[in-house]
Amino acid sequence: MTTPPALDIHELRFRYAGMPSTDPVVDIPSLKLDRAEQMLLNGRSGSGKSTLLYLIAGLMEPQGGQVLINGKNVHQLQGEKRDLFRGRTIGMIFQTFNLLQGFTALENVLAALMFSDLPPQHHRERATALLDSLGIDRPNQFVERLSIGQQQRVAVARAVACEPTLVLADEPTASLDPENADAAMDLILNACIETGAALLCTSHDPSLASRFGRCVDLSRLRVEPELDSTTLEMSTDRTRRDGGTTID
């Protein structure tokens, strides 16, 4: 039996209530991400990149289509099962990190492990080792007292703590200067390689393309069923096709 891909999307369509059905925010005929593959999803602001990630994570309901992660249809899972599946299979990194304020760096990683299938007695050991490998030397410091760079590292550690199949990174470098953005991207890419997680990273910055094995422009996905990096030309003309609706 062959191993299913990390992510397999078919005919995924999403629009917000009240919007015309002819103009969906997300309209992806097909998109596949192999295990441990790293893909950059490029698109201008408002093109539906974040929405796509939330759909993949099962935090939003599509009007049609399916999202398979590790061969499992996310939207067929209901309630608690879907939450637990997300916690164990998907790691998420946000532009503003979304760390738990009032908790230490260590606790932020432990919070992710709370929902993993790793035995509780190994949680602390795993979290400490992960933070250490990412260069956090004060794991018991409250996150709000850490520098932006260190907060980013904690966010990465938390995303990969449960050894997920897929890491979704939503504009992870958007709030960093170019130098720090490079370092942060390295961190995310390496952490995913080390844990064997596939990475789907969204960005409106085409310069990140060279760091990824594969780049896809979100707007092109709508007309061409499947694209890969060999056929994708990172165009600066990101408004070639209109139809993107501002959602952020």
Added chain:
Amino acid sequence: MAMTDFTIISRSLTSRWFSTVTTILTVAVAVALMIVLLSMRTAGQDAFQRGAGNMHMLVSAEDSALVAVLNSVFYASAPRRAIPWSKYLEISEGLRIPWEFAIPNQQGDSYRGFPVLATTEEFFTKFQPHPGQEWSFRDGRPFERPFEVVIGSEVAQGTALRLGDEIFLTHGIEDSRQRRIFGRTDETTMTPHVHDDYAYRVVGILERTGSPHDRALFTDLLSTWVIHAHDVRRAEDPSVRMTTEADLRDADRLITGIYLRVGTRPGRAMSAGQQQVYDMLRRDTTITVADPHFEIQRLFRIVSNIDQVFIGMAGVVLLSSGIAIMLALYNTMEQRRRQIAILRVLGCSRPRVFGLVLTESALIGLLGALAGVVFAFIGMIVVAELMKQTLGLVIEPRLEPVWTFVMVMASILLAALAGLIPAAAAYRTAVVAHLRPLG
């Protein structure tokens, strides 16, 4: 150690410590109020029952039966009216009633604010401060000769008197406004008159009984009559040096109360003829006959109406503390939505989020209840002291275990109920909307 739901809850509570502490205090005050009121009901009734002990009836010259009981049994203030000795003889012997005891007593003097009860030795041999509980001496013995005094345990504690010490009694009760009973204050100084011609010797110290008698001194009637007669004689003739029993006139032989018990069959508390005796004595209009147990119950019926109002008010306070919990949690919900959204992303389900908020709320209830138990205990000590000082009621500052348990559970339940609305708000938190960058 792995992270648990409890870590999340405790962090949530400590991060908003001011709101947490004030909410806990609100609950604590309400719980304490309830526990004190409910415990006092039981303790108060018990304490009241203790004073009357095994007597069936009290005879006094007071106007009302309740006042007679409060004054003659609880030393609330010294009785104002006296009964002549002849009346005592008539009741104890002339009526041919088979008394088990008919103990005369007289109040009016005090020592350092503690009331003195002049009585007979039967007070120690036949009267029991609590049915079935005999007097017991920590030190010494009952008075046997004139000018000997026995002190209650509270007096011993309050005055540090020891066996062999000599004391002078004060006419009236120093800290009472009603000190003119048989005599007068010293007209010139307006200070309480001290019977300083006659010294009393401490011969016995009683064990604690938990009754109002713990804060009294006991001496014999004859000595009391002598010292008062001496004052009267000195007022008439300043050259009088000494007064003895032989100098006593009928007007000097006064008492203020009689403790009565009708003979009963062994092991029985009541006598069949008791009501008949009671009715017979009541025909005498010069005296007031009281059934102390009945009067105490009557008093409690009056008091219980008031304490029901208090308990109702405490219930309202408790209810408003529940509202305080709800507001405290609900107001912070806006700040917490991002935290909830993050937890949801990490794999926390909606029911678990609901449970976290509800548990946090119940925990505030539990902590408030525990603080309330401590407050209640302190409150009980204060109230017990006040009751002792003002009413002479000795109340054990003990929390009624059943009420304490009920209140702790009620507080947790109320807090959990108060947490329902914030928990529902947490349950409905829109994850995606709260993950977006701020601003």
